[in-house]
Amino acid sequence: MPLVTVIGDGQLARMMQQAGIELGLTVRLLAGSTGASAAQATADVWLGAYTDEGVVRGVAAGADAVTFDHEHVPNDYLEALIAEGVYVQPQPSALINAQDKLVMRRRMREIGAPVPPFLAVESVEDAAGFWDATDGAVCLKARRGGYDGKGVWFPATRDDLCALVADLLAEGVPLMAEKKVRLVRELSAMVARTPSGEVASWPVVESVQADGICYLAVAPAPAETEGRRRVVDQAYSLARQVADELGVTGVLAVELFETVDEAGQPEIIVNELAMRPHNTGHWTQDGCVTSQFEQHLRAVLDRPLGSTAPVSATTVMANVLGDDTADPEMPMPRRMDEVWRRFPTAKIHLYGKDWRPRRKIGHVNMSLPLGVEATAENVDALRRDARLASDFLVTARWTDA
Amino acid sequence: MPLVTVIGDGQLARMMQQAGIELGLTVRLLAGSTGASAAQATADVWLGAYTDEGVVRGVAAGADAVTFDHEHVPNDYLEALIAEGVYVQPQPSALINAQDKLVMRRRMREIGAPVPPFLAVESVEDAAGFWDATDGAVCLKARRGGYDGKGVWFPATRDDLCALVADLLAEGVPLMAEKKVRLVRELSAMVARTPSGEVASWPVVESVQADGICYLAVAPAPAETEGRRRVVDQAYSLARQVADELGVTGVLAVELFETVDEAGQPEIIVNELAMRPHNTGHWTQDGCVTSQFEQHLRAVLDRPLGSTAPVSATTVMANVLGDDTADPEMPMPRRMDEVWRRFPTAKIHLYGKDWRPRRKIGHVNMSLPLGVEATAENVDALRRDARLASDFLVTARWTDA
Numbered sequence: 065m066p067l068v069t070v071i072g073d074g075q076l077a078r079m080m081q082q083a084g085i086e087l088g089l090t091v092r093l094l095a096g097s098t099g100a101s102a103a104q105a106t107a108d109v110w111l112g113a114y115t116d117e118g119v120v121r122g123v124a125a126g127a128d129a130v131t132f133d134h135e136h137v138p139n140d141y142l143e144a145l146i147a148e149g150v151y152v153q154p155q156p157s158a159l160i161n162a163q164d165k166l167v168m169r170r171r172m173r174e175i176g177a178p179v180p181p182f183l184a185v186e187s188v189e190d191a192a193g194f195w196d197a198t199d200g201a202v203c204l205k206a207r208r209g210g211y212d213g214k215g216v217w218f219p220a221t222r223d224d225l226c227a228l229v230a231d232l233l234a235e236g237v238p239l240m241a242e243k244k245v246r247l248v249r250e251l252s253a254m255v256a257r258t259p260s261g262e263v264a265s266w267p268v269v270e271s272v273q274a275d276g277i278c279y280l281a282v283a284p285a286p287a288e289t290e291g292r293r294r295v296v297d298q299a300y301s302l303a304r305q306v307a308d309e310l311g312v313t314g315v316l317a318v319e320l321f322e323t324v325d326e327a328g329q330p331e332i333i334v335n336e337l338a339m340r341p342h343n344t345g346h347w348t349q350d351g352c353v354t355s356q357f358e359q360h361l362r363a364v365l366d367r368p369l370g371s372t373a374p375v376s377a378t379t380v381m382a383n384v385l386g387d388d389t390a391d392p393e394m395p396m397p398r399r400m401d402e403v404w405r406r407f408p409t410a411k412i413h414l415y416g417k418d419w420r421p422r423r424k425i426g427h428v429n430m431s432l433p434l435g436v437e438a439t440a441e442n443v444d445a446l447r448r449d450a451r452l453a454s455d456f457l458v459t460a461r462w463t464d465a
Numbered sequence: 466m467p468l469v470t471v472i473g474d475g476q477l478a479r480m481m482q483q484a485g486i487e488l489g490l491t492v493r494l495l496a497g498s499t500g501a502s503a504a505q506a507t508a509d510v511w512l513g514a515y516t517d518e519g520v521v522r523g524v525a526a527g528a529d530a531v532t533f534d535h536e537h538v539p540n541d542y543l544e545a546l547i548a549e550g551v552y553v554q555p556q557p558s559a560l561i562n563a564q565d566k567l568v569m570r571r572r573m574r575e576i577g578a579p580v581p582p583f584l585a586v587e588s589v590e591d592a593a594g595f596w597d598a599t600d601g602a603v604c605l606k607a608r609r610g611g612y613d614g615k616g617v618w619f620p621a622t623r624d625d626l627c628a629l630v631a632d633l634l635a636e637g638v639p640l641m642a643e644k645k646v647r648l649v650r651e652l653s654a655m656v657a658r659t660p661s662g663e664v665a666s667w668p669v670v671e672s673v674q675a676d677g678i679c680y681l682a683v684a685p686a687p688a689e690t691e692g693r694r695r696v697v698d699q700a701y702s703l704a705r706q707v708a709d710e711l712g713v714t715g716v717l718a719v720e721l722f723e724t725v726d727e728a729g730q731p732e733i734i735v736n737e738l739a740m741r742p743h744n745t746g747h748w749t750q751d752g753c754v755t756s757q758f759e760q761h762l763r764a765v766l767d768r769p770l771g772s773t774a775p776v777s778a779t780t781v782m783a784n785v786l787g788d789d790t791a792d793p794e795m796p797m798p799r800r801m802d803e804v805w806r807r808f809p810t811a812k813i814h815l816y817g818k819d820w821r822p823r824r825k826i827g828h829v830n831m832s833l834p835l836g837v838e839a840t841a842e843n844v845d846a847l848r849r850d851a852r853l854a855s856d857f858l859v860t861a862r863w864t865d866a
Contacts, residue, residue: 065797086815087801090505103508105508106508107504349487365798367798367802368802368805369805370809370810371809373834375776377835397467397766397768400488400768404770408770411487414489416466
């Protein structure tokens with residue numbers, strides 16, 4: 065039976081391990097510690113750093129495929145592995161677009177994907193010029209390493225921008241700037257693609273963020289107007305196009321902004337790409353025939369993809385996010401019990417992580433029951449209930465009480 | 466977070482481990498070998514024999530609950546653990562009814578559950594008398610240890626019965642006899658019950674057997690006539706009654722025979738009890754909000770139970786059963802690929818077990834799609850497709866080609 069090496073030890077690797085069990089696969093993990101989220105749940109754990117080329121080579125040896133739960137393995141290690149015949153998926157030529165926001169923006173423009181005006185920022189003058197050209201509608205980004213709102217800045221004044229850019233460039237942070245958009249909502253279009261080119265798309269999802277962190281995903285994304293149906297269709301096709309043109313393998317998430325054009329009609333632009341299972345795809349564990357974790361394993365092994373059909377008219381995923389107050393006294397199992405008592409259909413997924421402010425420690429999926437079609441009212445109620453459940457898991461309080 | 470010790474290393478323990486991951490539980494395993502089905506997929510594995518009291522005590526120490534994937538741990542070990550304050554679920558007082566068919570039959574009769582005429586067989590004379598009383602409609606059973614058709618005999622003549630009984634009693638096998646029934650089909654009614662007395666019931670399932678081994682389960686059991694609806698309702702209520710009266714904790718499967726009475730009306734009788742996740746409940750992994758494996762873990766920890774609502778109008782489970790011909794040359798992953806190509810909705814679950822005749826090495830779940838109601842035709846097609854898929858995984862041939 066196949067052996068898949070996963071480099072990374074977070075919740076994505078943990079949930080790949082869970083999915084691998086039923087496929088009869090061995091998922092081998094490169095983990096930083098035995099207490100890491102995925103290591104707790106995996107039989108075949110290697111300890112070591114993904115920044116150590118010898119370690120990466122060792123854990124990859126004999127694997128039918130090598131894949132990742134993050135984008136941080138140096139690409140030259142991966143190129144070296146590929147040259148030695150190791151089946152690394154996705155490959156660095158695709159991965160670079162999930163690692164470097166400037167490379168990705170340029171590539172998106174090349175393939176005709178909608179992107180905002182952007183510029184490589186290599187000097188304070190670049191930044192000042194972009195400020196003037198956009199009337200101050202500037203979003204400054206670190207080209208690499210940002211996530212969950214980190215590495216993204218919205219300077220209030222031209223002087224703030226220039227001071228910030230001077231500091232960051234002095235620290236050696238490669239930068240880009242793009243024009244701020246009038247955000248209406250965020251969408252996420254996810255597909256899986258095999259090295260042979262088979263592609264399977266999930267329904268497009270609405271993703272709700274606060275402070276740059278996703279806290280809710282609604283699948284499928286409500287599309288109550290003709291204009292919204294059009295942009296959801298466009299997002300669906302775009303994700304497939306991106307996967308094909310970039311040669312992505314495994315799961316791809318295309319994070320999108322829905323904005324309005326000058327005529328007041330919805331339009332979309334690409335925000336980020338992720339080439340691995342993604343937070344906005346967690347709903348597939350309970351809401352789809354094939355979860356993103358199973359699909360990722362099948363895809364990186366170049367095996368046939370599973371049905372992406374939903375099993376419920378709507379599924380809502382709510383993240384369990386550490387907040388800024390202290391971890392409540394009520395132990396987590398008792399909080400889960402309270403949630404299950406109030407919501408017997410709540411599917412709680414925990415990551416084996418300790419509480420920390422703004423840390424994702426789990427998520428809750430809730431679906432409409434069999435035979436119930438989605439309406440504005442019942443989807444709103446589902447969003448509210450999933451949020452109540454995830455909030456309770458953090459605070460031990462019902463936020464509607 | 467809670468620690469659950471599971472004694473046993475087969476596929477049921479493997480699937481409990483899988484379910485435990487998302488609940489944030491640690492599932493600790495007592496396994497016979499590192500290559501055992503569940504041990505392959507578990508981080509916290511203790512090696513040893515469940516027949517060694519010291520080993521059982523060691524692996525139970527510190528657990529929030531101790532449970533099982535089989536019924537073979539000596540009850541006196543369990544009684545000793547309970548006396549020491551260990552939370553063993555289910556308890557021996559309930560378990561005895563899943564271990565000893567004669568004890569179970571007597572208890573069923575006591576609580577008014579339908580059972581066939583039966584007799585303890587302690588001598589050849591007992592057996593001969595029962596033959597005469599039933600006009601030769603005798604099923605002889607070992608009181609303990611039988612499964613998948615083992616430990617059950619249907620002697621053709623009175624002399625065969627007497628010879629068989631003489632041999633078995635000489636070997637020290639405790640026996641009982643019961644009247645053979647006119648089997649129409651088999652049903653399975655499953656519930657979970659917590660030590661606090663909360664009970665949650667899944668829909669009753671039709672279970673299809675060959676040579677004493679289940680190969681198909683259809684959920685819910687088709688009930689196309691008034692009489693069948695009546696017996697399905699009766700089975701549903703009976704499982705709850707059995708769980709309550711016997712004080713079962715965790716998952717209980719009540720295996721039932723559907724027969725016809727003298728007026729030609731369907732009726733049911735109890736065949737066997739199992740007090741753990743059960744083959745006829747594997748469909749819940751893909752067909753229900755809460756799988757039997759998650760529910761068992763929640764139940765033995767005395768935590769609130771999850772919704773048992775189906776997510777599809779019908780789900781069919783087909784076992785992947787080693788047949789009598791050789792393991793085909795095509796490797797299992799290629800067989801899976803062929804099945805996925807033909808049936809993208811097929812959910813394949815493998816146990817990490819080598820092929821052996823009549824051995825259960827996996828199962829396939831297939832469900833009706835969202836929005837499709839069950840009809841005689843589409844349920845038949847689903848049965849056929851699930852069977853084709855599971856047969857292909859065994860033989861590498863399409864049995865309809």
